[in-house]
Amino acid sequence: MENSSSSEEALHVVMFPYFAFGHISPFVQLSNRLCAHGVKVSFLSAPGNISRIKSTLKLTPDAQIIPLQIPQVEGLPPGLESTSDMTPAMAELLKQAIDLMQPHITTLLSQLKPHFVFFDFAQHWLPKLASQLGIKTLRFSVFATISDAYIMVPARQHNSSSTSTSTTIDDLMRPPNGFPVAHNIALKEFEARDFSYVFMRFHGNPSVYERVLDCLNSCTAIVNKSCMEMEGPYVDFLRTQFQKPVLLTGPLVPEPPSGELDHKWVHWLGQFPAKSVIYCSFGSETFLNQDQIKELALGLELTGLPFFLVLNFPANTNPQTELARALPDGFMERIQNKGVVHTGWVQQQLILAHQSVGCYVFHSGYSSVIEGLVSDCQLVLLPLKGDQYLNSKLVAGVEDMRTGVEVKRREESGGFGREDVMEAVKTVMVDVDKKPGVSIRANQSKWRQFLLNREIQDKFIADLVQALQGLKSLC
Template identity: 60%
Template sequence: MQPQIKTLLSQLKPHFVFFDFAQDWLPQLSSELGIKTIFFSVFTALSTAYVTVPVRLRLTGDKNTPTIEDMKIPPPGFPHATSKTGTSLQTFQARDLLYVFKSFHGGSSVDDRVLTCLKGCSAILAKTCKDMEAPYIDFVKTQFDKPVLLCGPVILESPSGVLEDRWATWLGQFPSKSVIFCSFGSETFLKDDQIKELVLGLELTDLPFCVVLKFPANVDSHVELIRALPEGFLERVKGKGMVHAGWVQQQHILAHNSVGCYLCHAGFSSVIEALVNDCQLVMLSQKGDQFLNSKLMSEDLKAGVEVNRRDEDGHFGKEDICMATKTVMVEVEKEPGKTIRANQKKWREFLLNKEIQNKFVTDLVGDMKAMA
């Protein structure tokens, strides 16, 4: 691929090339042609600041990779935006993040690739903003001594088409903002015990709910779903709860007037989608940067709530699901639910402000022109 890209760039002679960490060789190639490169980060500034900065590896001493204990604490100089103790991770979260530093089949680790990109590029572009992540943006800028450009959180366009009749009919029977919608992205397969505790916890809320689960491609999703659910569960919640295996029109569902809460994995796009659609945010993060996205929303911005988890293995019980959900859906006049709902409203208005969104684009174009 590299020879073809080099030929193409030589012919086009662009001012900039945007790239991600899969092309860690691009900065060197582009530099030889006198072309600037902009690394587009799909992660929040908090995630980059916590995990993939040069100072992180200095903690390891003579070790090649960090330990679990290393990853539980932030790197030296890390900003403590709102918490007196600063951002930190639980044991199970830190253990999961070690994959970033693991070399597969003798090749480069994810951290190797990302650091090569961040060190070699002309500038870093992140889909965030100073309003949400100023301390972490400044820390990343200092760590790599180069511009950090911002395009703001990406707001999806309204989906085309309409919601399927079966979903519209089911959701339409419930009051405004009363339904809990729950999904975990396309790459997460919950374990049997997690499925059981999740659905039992939602049942305990006594609120209407819809759960969407994914299963591996090589299994019968319907059979697996029935097997994983508690005995008699579907009959017990009939009319008030729905559990579905497979794809759904997520954007349409979140935009439905009856949906008032989104329990999700804390992928940053899903988090923004929840805020924009006026859904209360309950986060049950599963891996990687999701843990830090959840910290950003619950601790820094205080616009959502994390489900309580056991430190060693991340176990959660039905009571943890119920408590987190009720915090933002039932106990709305008590703290912390009252503050969380107020902040959710504030950030929704911010994200939907067209003047602010347009300024993100205008400022980005201006910064790039100044670099050209």
């Protein structure tokens, strides 16, 4: 690949994601693409995360990983260095520990002397610190732009009836002033209740909203994992709100999976016709409760289609015990020839890419949306927390991508039943194009072609590097 900065001084950037793999992975993906365009990358993370980062970061002379020691905080056990091993209370203490890293980060940046630091939501103190060293800062959001546009903007504060730390459920059910009205986005009561966490303070520390707003107000430029084709109105709204550059990386389409699928899964999937199997998974840090697992499992059974259900459980629980409590009596016996229930890690990309898999039921994580589309799966969305609710509206919205269907939920509780799961799957697998004027399958095909167009996706990074070269020279 031609070096994008061959005629200018090579850029050097530091990557500093939050210590959660849902955050680390997009930073790694962006690092790999920047390195391919001649950008030098120094990647910061805790020692416990480095072996996993090494498995995906393409280590070259232009890419290095630098370990960071997490300061001790009472209540945060030593050695826990990723949120995947933490309770929610520990994750709040992790933010406190990150705040204590400022002297160490100052020393490191003084030694590295990068042009830019790409940083995450928790390090709201970084822009001021870096500015004193003559280093520019880029707040990189690993979420869809719609999430920042709906929640993390000054207008959210201005049209609230209360302070940022006590924003009400009613406030959150309404979009902020100036939000693109044509897109008719609003949160249900249970979704707004979940988002209220963003405005809470713990241990006297800033709320997530206060951290993010500080990041966005103080950074040199905002960088989003998106593109105008997918989220143009929300990008424009963000630019209006913060009056500074909003740069786009594109959706950071994952590389094709390497290696071979485990023989037992090849054999099991190979029993079924092309595009007939439902693959269902909620990532490593999104957990269903017992009632949700029961209704989901029975809903998949009701479809009459073969399915592969992956369930994970919080740290410090026994997955097999939890599974036995949640699954209905006799369920495993009934699905013996047509269903798999699995706990723990699986080769997700390779499973999604298998010719027998045709439907993906999942939590609407943004990276998973892209993964499902690239793998040519019909999307059934079952968001369970935070940004997933807004991702689902983006993907299923008639005015937006309209390339999937969300499982129907109760307005107040967010509950769903087995019939709701069955109906959503039936809509994308059987009745997908029966509604006049709305072709989910055609939209899915269109977005898949867009995401797999390497020339288009590579241009997003080339344009980003060019914009950084322009920003670098500004005082």
